[in-house]
Amino acid sequence: MAGVTLTDIHKSFGKNEVIHGIDCDIKDGEFIVILGPSGCGKSTLLRMIAGLEKISAGQVAIDGRVVNNMEPADRDVAMVFQNYALYPHMTVFNNMAYGLKIRRMPKAEIEERVHNAARILELTDLLERKPRQLSGGQRQRVAMGRCIVREPKVFLFDEPLSNLDAKLRVQMRLEIRKLHEDLNITSIYVTHDQVEAMTLGDRLIVMDEGSAAQIGSPLEVYERPATRFVAGFIGSPAMNFLEARISDDARCLALGSDDSLPLPDDAPAGRAGRDVILGIRPEHFEVTQQDKGLIQFTVNHVEILGADTLVYGHFGRRKIDLTLRLPDIHNFVKDTSLSLSVAPDKLHLFDPQTRQRITC
Ligand SMILES: Nc1ncnc2c1ncn2[C@@H]1O[C@H](COP(=O)(O)OP(=O)(O)OP(=O)(O)O)[C@@H](O)[C@H]1O
Ligand SMILES: [Mg+2]
Structure with a gap:
């Protein structure tokens, strides 16, 4: 050996x-x-x-x-x-x-x-x-x-x-x-x-x-x-990547003009006001009560795998595509609205130029 x-x-x-x-x-x-x-x-x-x-x-x-x-x-x-x-x-x-x-x-x-x-x-x-x-x-x-x-x-x-x-x-x-x-x-x-x-x-x-x-x-x-x-x-289906901007107070991420997500406490304050690539794994979205979530998502179609369901759809005025992986079976019809949240520690940020991870 x-x-x-x-x-x-x-x-x-x-x-x-x-x-x-x-x-x-x-x-x-x-x-x-x-x-x-x-x-x-x-x-x-x-x-x-x-x-x-x-x-x-x-x-x-x-x-x-x-x-x-x-x-x-x-x-x-x-x-x-x-x-x-x-x-x-x-x-x-x-x-x-x-x-x-x-x-x-x-x-x-x-x-x-x-x-x-x-x-x-x-x-x-x-x-x-x-x-x-x-x-x-x-x-x-x-x-x-x-x-x-x-x-x-x-x-x-x-x-x-x-x-x-x-x-x-x-x-x-x-x-x-x-x-x-x-x-x-x-x-x-x-x-x-x-x-x-x-x-x-x-x-x-x-x-x-x-x-x-x-x-x-x-x-x-x-x-x-x-x-x-x-x-x-790494990960299947692959992580969702979104263009985002860290707010000027470094407390949240702006996703276009309508939607935003809170940033974790250890967010990189030095990058306030800067563009980032936001990554969210399909399995890290949670469906919350209508209007309590941070992303208003519209279902396009679903694939029921048995143990879980892949949900394809979009959010925001620019209809940005997202893939969700939700546990159990969900028979959502097309155009169902879902209110989604993501735990701040499940957000991944990358530098749009170097493509390296930004700490948090
Ligand atoms: N004998 C060779 N002469 C010239 N180029 C080569 C030679 N062997 C490999 N390459 C090149 O080196 C790179 C890496 O090849 P390699 O076979 O190591 O890839 P790999 O990751 O094992 O791919 P795969 O998953 O398809 O097996 C490729 O661009 C390939 O074209
Ligand atoms: Mg090989």
Whole structure:
């Protein structure tokens, strides 16, 4: 087991820099998720840690040793890919044993390691089958077994569940988490799926175009997103963003000419009279008695999900769109008026220029 330290990591392909300086101290036994949209550099960062991609500048250290110039095989990491690429002509046992055989490990030890991994992954009864005789989830477990038998210091996962159907993904997600709790091997897991990230990660690295927009626990990232990008990327349905202005006395936010919301006590007084981007998550609106709320909202249409209802509509003279997520079932017809309030501590403010969070 080992920690992984990334220090000012850069990557360029030719003249095109795609990773712009990432720092992160990953603790021994930690489960880190690299989350971000397609093309933001997740796989490139992971591949540099694995040694499959040259590091343009900066340092990767595993267990305190700089590995920049070390071959992948010497780094003591094991990687599970999206396309798990099992050898089709080999049994499950041989697929798992193959990497150990080419390292000339004694037969008895190979047997012990494979059986041990098979037990953990509940593959014991399937060891003599070929990959084509397995389900997608079972194949993915064999791919993980191949990594476990190597007893690496670090596990690297690149979107390992993206070939599986939705139900199996949920099941495998739980299995990966359980595996981590059992083995406690430092793990770095790439995904663009925020639910996977929130449920698996001890901490997330949220990437935005080659930079780490925020590094923090899932709750920190949800409750205090550091940038407008992170705020919009985490949460489903996405956060509502509104143009607003902090009043001259810094007590409230003006939303156009008709509506306003009170600001929390620790609101940034220095920004009185300034424009901001206001973020409100759909789940943080409350329906109050008519005329007691601060936003007069008009329903457009609803989607009843069972446990809760998504309500789409608008407010104000400029008919600004809002999405609400209300608990329980609501059969609002079109044009129903709702009076809404939001707790001041659920308001997120961002600078319209820098797009960084403004404290509060
Ligand atoms: N070998 C390469 N040569 C040139 N550019 C590359 C190469 N590999 C990746 N890139 C570019 O680097 C950027 C990051 O790619 P990367 O594969 O790391 O993204 P990603 O976040 O893993 O995306 P996805 O979610 O689609 O897998 C992209 O703009 C991509 O086009
Ligand atoms: Mg990728």
